[in-house]
Amino acid sequence: MKNLLIAVLFLVCTQISFAQTDPYVETVKQYLTINGTQEQYEGAIDAMFTMLKKHFKDAKVSEADWSELQSDKKKQVEDVKSILVSAYKAYFTLNDIKNMTVFYESAAAKQMKKDASKLTNVQRQQIGNFYDSETGQKMIASKDGLAKIEGEISMQWSGELYKSVLNKLLEKGYSLN
Known part of the structure; x- marks a missing residue:
């Protein structure tokens, strides 16, 4: 399991350097x-x-210090998204990702995310059609494996982020005592 995470992180390091030019990323x-x-x-x-x-x-951490620490939020989210690319690359082609994007941009998918109980029959049919497609079937088949990898990435990322913020607080002279 640890070897899988190391391999994923290695791939990420390679992919991050190409992130600006790689359409997949x-x-x-x-x-x-x-x-x-x-x-x-x-x-x-x-x-x-x-x-x-x-x-x-x-x-009594100052609001200025909290604001400074939180100012990295966008970068931190972009970093984890870059890491997650490698997990998706293991399961989906560029065309699959494009199909998934089109699906999630649809009114049916937006309603599904917002409140599935309010889906119309037409929207239910559209969602069913998507999940019956080759890409939809890949999503279903990869759900557990992808969730496992995403969970590992999330745990590693959140742990590192927590330690980083904690260390910055300690460097600024704040402590829990």
């Missing part, structure tokens, strides 16, 4: 924005800072 990152993944990571960062602010309440 940019397409996956766009997809991760549209499908709600970016929003989830932004929420995770916000939750981490809420927790840290509670833990460091007695340390």
Whole structure:
């Protein structure tokens, strides 16, 4: 398992250097924005800072320092999206990612994400048609494997982010005591 994570991280390092020119990387990152993944990571960062602010309440960390620490949020989310590209590359072609992006941009998928109980019959049919497609079948087949890799990446990323912010707080002279 650890070897898989090391391999994924190695691939990421290679891919990050090509991120500006590789259409696959940019397409996956766009997809991760549209499908709600970016929003989830932004929420995770916000939750981490809420927790840290509670833990460091007695340390009286200045709002300026909190703002400075949180100013990296966009970069941190872009970094994890770049890392996630390698997980998607293991399962999907560029064409698959484009198909998935088109699907998630549709009114049916947006409604599915917002409130599936309010889907119309036409929207249900559109969603069914997508999942019956080759790309949809790949999504279904890869769900567990992809979720496992994404979970490992998320754990590693969030742990590193937490340690980084904690170290910055300590460097600024704040402590939990």
